[in-house]
Amino acid sequence: DVKVTQSSRYLVKRTGEKVFLECVQDMDHENMFWYRQDPGLGLRLIYFSYDVKMKEKGDIPEGYSVSREKKERFSLILESASTNQTSMYLCASSSSGVGNEKLFFGSGTQLSVL
Amino acid sequence: TQLLEQSPQFLSIQEGENLTVYCNSSSVFSSLQWYRQEPGEGPVLLVTVVTGGEVKKLKRLTFQFGDARKDSSLHITAAQPGDTGLYLCAGEDSGNTPLVFGKGTRLSVIA
Numbered sequence: 001d002v003k004v005t006q007s008s009r010y011l012v013k014r015t016g017e018k019v020f021l022e023c024v025q026d027m028d029h030e031n032m033f034w035y036r037q038d039p040g041l042g043l044r045l046i047y048f049s050y051d052v053k054m055k056e057k058g059d060i061p062e063g064y065s066v067s068r069e070k071k072e073r074f075s076l077i078l079e080s081a082s083t084n085q086t087s088m089y090l091c092a093s094s095s096s097g098v099g100n101e102k103l104f105f106g107s108g109t110q111l112s113v114l
Numbered sequence: 115t116q117l118l119e120q121s122p123q124f125l126s127i128q129e130g131e132n133l134t135v136y137c138n139s140s141s142v143f144s145s146l147q148w149y150r151q152e153p154g155e156g157p158v159l160l161v162t163v164v165t166g167g168e169v170k171k172l173k174r175l176t177f178q179f180g181d182a183r184k185d186s187s188l189h190i191t192a193a194q195p196g197d198t199g200l201y202l203c204a205g206e207d208s209g210n211t212p213l214v215f216g217k218g219t220r221l222s223v224i225a
Contacts (some may be wrong), residue, residue, distance in 0.1 A: 042202070042215055042217030043202065102147070105156025107157070
């Protein structure tokens with residue numbers, strides 16, 4: 001069964017901490033994405049990557065960075081966590097190709113910043 | 115910036131009722147996808163519609179893509195409690211850009 005695995009389901013951190021959210025996919029997908037999901041705001045794209053070592057800013061990159069050293073792993077980094085970064089974080093992957101991109105999502109990480 | 119508006123935002127119905135949710139935009143999309151997200155899980159793709167006017171059926175769910183490829187609808191017949199979840203539409207541009215997501219319709223089917 002194909003999978004996108006996020007390292008933690010729940011995470012509690014303190015303001016100012018550096019936070020790493022890890023995502024691994026086993027489908028040999030080229031594309032990987034990080035979203036945050038908040039009530040009433042839907043899914044908002046933070047960063048994405050279409051290849052190893054490559055990254056692109058999404059709609060809300062401020063306060064975040066990413067790392068993609070290997071094809072299967074895409075990490076989201078909160079350099080200095082703040083309370084407004086409390087959210088559900090979803091990782092997704094897809095294969096490259098022409099059209100009909102299908103996203104496979106992980107189960108999400110609920111991050112609370114206190 | 116392309117936007118997808120979903121309506122209604124919330125829907126609570128009794129088991130056995132029919133319902134329709136909508137996904138509208140002023141922009142044209144090359145394809146449109148519908149995802150369902152259950153509590154505590156990530157969204158899962160239900161269907162992709164590509165051709166204007168296309169209708170696809172998935173058991174009791176019927177998906178339609180508008181003729182102008184700017185809007186889509188999801189109709190559920192005889193809703194079941196298992197249909198409960200957040201329904202998200204996502205549009206694909208013709209270029210190499212990420213999907214654009216609507217904010218979702220949260221459906222609750224009460225037994």
